[in-house]
Amino acid sequence: MIHYRFLLRELVLRDLKVRYAGSLFGFLWAFVNPLWQLGLYSIVFSAILRMPLIGEGTQSYSAFLFAGLLPWMAFSEGLQRGTLAIVENAHLVKKLRFPSEILVLAVTISALVHAAIAFGVFFTLRLTVGGLAWGQMPLFVAGFVFQIAVTLGFALLLAAAYVYMRDIVHGLGLVLSALFYLTPIVYPVALVPERFRWAVEANPLSTVVSLYRAFLLGSQPPSTAALVTLATLATVILLVGGLSFRRLAGGFSDEL
Amino acid sequence: MTAHSDLAAVAAHELTKDYRLYPGPGARLLEWVTRRPRHLVHRALDRVEFRQRRGEGIAVIGENGAGKSTLLKLVAGVSRPTSGRLEVNGRISAILELGSGFHPEFTGRQNLRLNAALLGLTEAEIRAREPAIAAWSELGDFIDRPVREYSSGMVVRLGFSIATQVDPEILIVDEALSVGDGYFQKKSMDRMVAFVESGGTLLFCSHALYLISAFCERALWLRHGKVAAFGATGEVVREYESYLLARQRDAAAPAHESEPPAAGVAGDALGPARLRTMRALDRPGERPSWRPGEAVRFEVVFETDDPERPIHVGALLESEEGTVVASFGSNLPGVPPFAGRARHEVILEIPALPLVKGSYNMTFLLLDERGLHVYDRRYLRHAILVESGHFDSGFVHIPYRWTVA
Numbered sequence: 001m002i003h004y005r006f007l008l009r010e011l012v013l014r015d016l017k018v019r020y021a022g023s024l025f026g027f028l029w030a031f032v033n034p035l036w037q038l039g040l041y042s043i044v045f046s047a048i049l050r051m052p053l054i055g056e057g058t059q060s061y062s063a064f065l066f067a068g069l070l071p072w073m074a075f076s077e078g079l080q081r082g083t084l085a086i087v088e089n090a091h092l093v094k095k096l097r098f099p100s101e102i103l104v105l106a107v108t109i110s111a112l113v114h115a116a117i118a119f120g121v122f123f124t125l126r127l128t129v130g131g132l133a134w135g136q137m138p139l140f141v142a143g144f145v146f147q148i149a150v151t152l153g154f155a156l157l158l159a160a161a162y163v164y165m166r167d168i169v170h171g172l173g174l175v176l177s178a179l180f181y182l183t184p185i186v187y188p189v190a191l192v193p194e195r196f197r198w199a200v201e202a203n204p205l206s207t208v209v210s211l212y213r214a215f216l217l218g219s220q221p222p223s224t225a226a227l228v229t230l231a232t233l234a235t236v237i238l239l240v241g242g243l244s245f246r247r248l249a250g251g252f253s254d255e256l
Numbered sequence: 257m258t259a260h261s262d263l264a265a266v267a268a269h270e271l272t273k274d275y276r277l278y279p280g281p282g283a284r285l286l287e288w289v290t291r292r293p294r295h296l297v298h299r300a301l302d303r304v305e306f307r308q309r310r311g312e313g314i315a316v317i318g319e320n321g322a323g324k325s326t327l328l329k330l331v332a333g334v335s336r337p338t339s340g341r342l343e344v345n346g347r348i349s350a351i352l353e354l355g356s357g358f359h360p361e362f363t364g365r366q367n368l369r370l371n372a373a374l375l376g377l378t379e380a381e382i383r384a385r386e387p388a389i390a391a392w393s394e395l396g397d398f399i400d401r402p403v404r405e406y407s408s409g410m411v412v413r414l415g416f417s418i419a420t421q422v423d424p425e426i427l428i429v430d431e432a433l434s435v436g437d438g439y440f441q442k443k444s445m446d447r448m449v450a451f452v453e454s455g456g457t458l459l460f461c462s463h464a465l466y467l468i469s470a471f472c473e474r475a476l477w478l479r480h481g482k483v484a485a486f487g488a489t490g491e492v493v494r495e496y497e498s499y500l501l502a503r504q505r506d507a508a509a510p511a512h513e514s515e516p517p518a519a520g521v522a523g524d525a526l527g528p529a530r531l532r533t534m535r536a537l538d539r540p541g542e543r544p545s546w547r548p549g550e551a552v553r554f555e556v557v558f559e560t561d562d563p564e565r566p567i568h569v570g571a572l573l574e575s576e577e578g579t580v581v582a583s584f585g586s587n588l589p590g591v592p593p594f595a596g597r598a599r600h601e602v603i604l605e606i607p608a609l610p611l612v613k614g615s616y617n618m619t620f621l622l623l624d625e626r627g628l629h630v631y632d633r634r635y636l637r638h639a640i641l642v643e644s645g646h647f648d649s650g651f652v653h654i655p656y657r658w659t660v661a
Binding site: 003004006007010011014017018021091092093094095096097098164165166167250251253254 | 275284285329332333334335336348350352357359362366369370371373374375376378382
């Protein structure tokens with residue numbers, strides 16, 4: 001894999017360039033999408049539904065929402081584009097011999113680049129306001145690593161499965177829209193009734209979101225049980241995704 | 257070095273490839289759930305067996321659908337065998353479809369870098385080779401233009417240039433030369449000859465049978481996924497040709513369908529060398545005729561755009577059925593090609609015609625200095641008519657006598 005470092009960099013750069021090539025405002029669109037979602041959800045959930053922020057370190061709904069949107073955007077974008085990565089590059093997979101998981105990895109990283117820019121802006125803002133909880137930083141970094149593992153694991157599994165089963169891309173949209181509302185992004189964990197709390201803790205994305213908020217906003221950090229679950233699930237997902245991909249990769253060129 | 261010299265570059269043992277054909281998208285899911293097969297199996301390769309030594313060129317020949325491309329894909333490592341063993345030792349570069357890995361929005365140079373990286377080169381290696389790859393492709397300023405602006409010939413040039421300059425130990429070429437202009441075809445051929453001569457291993461698949469003997473010591477003939485013959489190129493090609501001929505005869509199709517009969521006077525071909533006129537000397541008329549044993553002379557006039565260009569002339573004598581009876585190439589050992597002028601008038605002389613009777617056609621060719629690349633070819637119908645007073649069977653006169661034992 002080290003041997004392919006340069007290839008990975010080229011693929012990520014190519015992906016970033018392709019997406020904005022030919023558009024007038026180019027890379028600016030990378031900022032429009034998150035800001036648009038931020039504005040819409042703020043109007044609906046804060047101005048209209050008056051979402052109470054219980055147990056969160058901030059009273060600003062926009063700040064609360066944005067901290068939750070950051071990992072979600074990287075996850076959903078990475079997963080959606082990662083699923084298509086093999087089929088979209090069929091011309092390469094069929095004709096050249098190289099580890100094709102690198103294509104999935106490249107779009108996952110490219111999705112992270114977008115999130116990282118948004119994160120940088122938000123981080124600077126919080127730094128000037130002085131709302132960062134530095135004590136939570138190590139856990140946040142761990143959460144970030146697990147976030148990548150979860151994204152990549154699912155993306156690898158779906159990318160390989162998508163080669164054989166083209167229905168997957170339709171199902172993925174449904175699952176992602178459900179997952180968005182089942183993860184405490186637009187609402188705080190404290191609002192979830194006690195009897196459903198286990199579901200939140202079992203969802204690796206909820207824990208990742210909580211870790212982002214704990215560091216950026218000083219919110220209540222997730223429980224140890226939730227952290228252990230996240231670490232276990234992330235490892236399992238990455239392993240299952242990676243092994244399934246390897247197993248299915250042998251048939252890619254015949255199937256595409 | 258010597259320890260590895262007897263190690264095969266490519267070794268296939270009982271190599272088999274099956275493709276599964278599913279009737280619909282639901283069939284695969286149903287099969288997976290019920291564990292009962294719901295597909296048809298197409299056997300593209302059936303227990304293929306061969307060994308390729310290091311530094312050897314092997315040609316893969318056969319009809320369409322015989323499994324040539326499947327075999328090349330397996331060796332290139334983009335597809336996996338269903339059963340059997342395949343051993344490949346050495347760094348591979350494969351041209352399975354030229355320019356297929358290019359992105360239209362990126363420049364030639366950007367595509368070059370990505371393609372080379374996909375072939376496994378590091379950044380430093382790519383940086384070192386980039387100028388040579390760009391230069392060989394002769395794209396000029398186009399190398400920094402988006403690939404969507406390229407002609408198909410330009411895409412091919414860049415693809416071939418990359419694949420051959422990433423220092424492969426094993427080069428796999430699938431039908432790549434069928435595209436591109438004559439100049440490029442010759443250039444790529446020269447490159448492949450140089451590659452094999454410098455010790456490279458070449459696995460080459462082509463329908464152009466006259467080409468393969470140049471790069472390939474041995475040929476592998478595939479028929480319906482099985483090895484029909486494997487051995488010295490000349491022998492295997494002869495076997496394959498007679499097989500093709502027999503099939504054509506069975507189909508009752510004219511043997512030389514691909515070559516429409518053209519007039520003896522050449523048209524306005526635009527190659528670097530052009531045949532102008534071919535005519536029989538001493539025999540005026542539409543259908544010149546000879547008697548067995550007479551001398552035959554043909555005058556061939558041709559022109560080149562560059563007087564320095566070395567040219568060999570060739571001719572094929574063919575029967576009415578399309579069988580090549582004899583060939584007359586000027587590219588004999590030690591004979592230099594024609595050069596030094598823009599217009600050549602040369603004479604082919606057959607001192608004594610050994611043919612007994614019948615009507616024969618001739619194909620005249622202008623070739624490069626290796627006798628490989630064809631610049632121009634013309635077909636002369638009813639070029640030689642042989643009339644004999646005797647009643648003889650067969651084509652040729654072989655000296656003989658009967659004596660009392």
